[in-house]
Each structure stands twice: as C-alpha cells, then as structure tokens.
Amino acid sequence: MARLGYARVTSAEQDAALQIRDLEAAGCERIYRDHGVSGTRASRPELDRMLDRLSRGDEIVVWKLDRLGRSTRNLLELLDTFKARDIKFRSLRDGITTHPHTELGGAMAQTMITIISAFAQLERDQLSERTRAGMAVAAANGRPSGWPARGHRWGPEG
Secondary structure, eight states, rough: OOOOEEEEETTTTTOOOOHHHHHTTTTTTTTEEEESOOOTTOOOOOHHHHHHEEEOOOOEEESGGGTTTTHHHHHHHHHHHHHTOEEEEETTTTEEOTTTTTSSSSSSHHHHHHHHHHHHHHHHHHOOOOOOHHHHHHHHHHOOOOEEEEETOSSOOO
C-alpha cells in the first residue's frame, strides 16, 4: 500500500513548491507532477501514469480537489473509480478524506466533494467567459488579443 501525491500547475510561470511541500509533509512516498498542463485537458501525462500504477489499498493525496479533476463530472468519475478499486483519497486543503467501505467517504464526503468541485468548475467557466469577452472587445477595437508571437512586441513600435 502506497501513499501517492499528485500536484498540478496550469502555467509555466506557476510553481508547485507549496503543493509539493504539503504532499511531502502528508507522507507521500512518490509525487506525480504535471507542470504547465491545464486541468481541462483530457490527458495529463503524470496523472495518467499515477492512475496506471494504483493498487488496492493505495492512497491518493492532492493539495486541493481542483488539482485532480477537470470538471465536477470528471472528479466524481475518478472518485467512483477509486472506490471501486479500493483506493483511498485525501484532499489536504479541502479537508476531505474518503476510505472505501467506511463512514469516511460516505454521503457527507461525497456531497462536500460535489459542492467544492462545482464551485471550482464555476470559477473556471467564469474566467473563460471573461477572457472570451475581453478578446471580443479587443478585436472590436482593432487590438490583437492573446499572447504575442515569439519575438513580437505589441504597442506603437510593434
């Protein structure tokens, strides 16, 4: 039985050090890290590698629920898979622990996971809507949107 950690940061500018430190303090024997990988991507190489390695009785530890699932549905499907495979799960910052076949992981834990995940998905969706709206305004005003091409600077000299 192993305690495995999973950490993910979305952009290259972000640092997973805080997540790693807390996962190490939680006793994770191995930490899988996806760096610069959006949670909305279907394939996250290190998460996939960790999921392939799981055995009955293992425990997965994440810093926060939103580091694991790309949507509420995806997170709940992962947790159902863990339960079916007799895998424990813990989210450090959310204070949630599930243990198959015990009261920890019962109805209250499932409800809290669903609520926290739904709010995380709402936050992601609103950020996406604001980004698209900002890009539309920029385009309507003749300004480029998104990141400039490598070596190109925006502005009067650009």
